[in-house]
Amino acid sequence: MNFDYKKVLIMGYAKSGLAVEEILKHIHVEYQIYDKSHRINGGGYLNKLSKKKILEFDLIVISPAISIFNKYVSFAEKSGIKVVGEMEFGYWFTSSPVIAITGTNGKTTTTSLTQKIVSTSFSSSAYGNIGTPLCEAYGLTLDYLVCEVSSFQLESTYSFSPYISVILNIAEDHLDRHKTFENYIRCKLGLIKNSTEKSLIVLNADDELLMKRTQNVKAKIYYFSKFKKVKGVYLSGDSIIVNMSSKRYEILKLSDIENLKSVIEDVLASIVVGVLLKIEPDKIIESIKSFELSPHRMSLVLEKNGVKYIDDSKSTNVHSTLNALSVSNKNTILMLGGSDKNLNFDEIFLKYSDKLTHVVAFGSARKKVLKSAKHCGFENILVCKNFYEGVKTAYGLASKNDTVLLSPSCASFDEFESYAKRGEQFEKIIKELAHAKN
Structure with a gap:
């Protein structure tokens, strides 16, 4: 340039x-x-x-x-x-087409899986919020750059114009940074603000806000959905259906990828990208079947005496916790709390109170979680000052057929440097408590 x-x-x-x-x-x-x-x-x-x-x-x-x-x-x-x-600056210095992925939740999983699928047929690498700055692609000639893009990065991009843009979902998050939900929405939609008639866009047809705010976009749009037939990829019973380019066929069965049910939207979005790039179905299928979720995303850390202990520390907003609860069992002890991001917890109690035997609120957001529970009429809530006491309390409450789920809906910075450190500590405490009971 x-x-x-x-x-x-x-x-x-x-x-x-x-x-x-x-x-x-x-x-x-x-x-x-x-x-x-x-x-x-x-x-x-x-x-x-x-x-x-x-x-x-x-x-x-x-x-x-x-x-x-x-x-x-x-x-x-x-x-x-x-x-x-940095992402805008790095984009100035690359000629490789970009596949960019954003959303409130699922970015890292979708980026990792998409990169795995793309790499079966093209030279490619993953950049952005997933860990490697886009500037590190400088001087490289790759068929595609697969980029995870956060709202923090999108608020300072101007000419960034991906070949394929994927928006997974939009829900309240990072209001402590962006001030208002509208500012946050604009950041996320900034991914497609420079789209042209040659651009390809992949959207979640089940996200009402996203559908409403993308009605006048100039680009070829494909969709993914868990609930309805769309031009793109969708679920129909146990079948994952591809409906693109005048072709309709089953590419995979949901029952074949039980370990990915909690991130099925991410899987559907990745399939759309693979099909758009004309990657052979067998390569897409093999990539998905061999894919492993990243740590701290619905990870089983221990199962003992009929109790499952699940680390979902990566769920740092309400939308992500709702996804976790949608696949959790009906006897869930939920750990909520941490560093408050100015989010509202009401939807958790309104939507899933029938699944929650108890909620353990901890950390700096504990009083806000308690207030939300009371507002929604949920009574089985215990409040703990810190994370360690929260884990001990949740462990003590659990009995046969229960699930203890760490899905905090909050950042970790009141006690930990990252959600990963929080998840590691959860596993450590749970295993120490289990060993002490032997």
């Missing part, structure tokens, strides 16, 4: 910032780096930032962790300085 910027500021020096830096080094553009959590010595690094300093740059590249509401970002934009995210 024709890069006209003379001096660049990299804001955020984690993995994405390092990847941006490598490109700037290669194209010989002057840059400096600012990260308030890292004090780094050297001429290229800033340990302080000011509005006066901001005016020295004509481009700022921000990491996903930095909000567009950041005071320096806001000042830069008001001053006419271009501000873009």
Whole structure:
């Protein structure tokens, strides 16, 4: 591309910032780096930032962790300085077509499965929120780049225009970051704002909000659905049906992939992408049958004395917990809580109170969970100050045929650095308690 910027500021020096830096080094553009959590010595690094300093740059590249509401970002934009995210910046430097996947839930699973399917027939790799910055694709020639794209990344993309865009669902999340649900919706729909008549879009036909907000999109749209016949891929009883390009056929049976029932929407979306790329059905089927869910997504950590202990720590919003409860049994002890993201828990109690024998509320969101339970008339709730006490309480409540489900609907940052650390601790505590009872 024709890069006209003379001096660049990299804001955020984690993995994405390092990847941006490598490109700037290669194209010989002057840059400096600012990260308030890292004090780094050297001429290229800033340990302080000011509005006066901001005016020295004509481009700022921000990491996903930095909000567009950041005071320096806001000042830069008001001053006419271009501000873009790492994903937008990386997109400028690739000529490979992008398959981009977003949604409130299921992004990582769908990206991983889609990449597995695509790689059976094309050179491809996964980038974005899944862990590898898109900037690391610089200099590579691949048939496709499969990108997981979060709302944090989408709020600072402008020219990003995938060949295939997949939107899995939209539900309330990250309101602590985006301020309003409408802002969050706009970020998610930003994935398809640059779509053209040559673009391909894959949407969840069961998501009413998504259907309503995509009625006037200029692109070829295909759908996936658990409940109705669509142009795309859908469930019909035990059959997964492909209905595309004037062909209709069963590609797989749901009963053949029991381990993926909790993420069936992600599977359907991935099949649509595979069929659009004309990948042989046998390769799609084999990819799905051999696919394993990532840790902390409906993972069975222990089954003892007729009780199942399930780690779904990756469920950090209400929509994801609702999905988990939809496949859980009718004797579920649910652990809810953690770091509050300004979400409403009412739907959990209104929709699944018949499945819940008890709810254990823990962490900084515990009072809000309790308030929601009372508001919905749910009485079997216990409140624990921290995660450890919550796990002990849930374990003590469980009896034969129960399921203890950690599906918190909240982030982990009040006690843990990540949902993964929280899930690991859940498994550790459960196994220690089980061993102590022997």
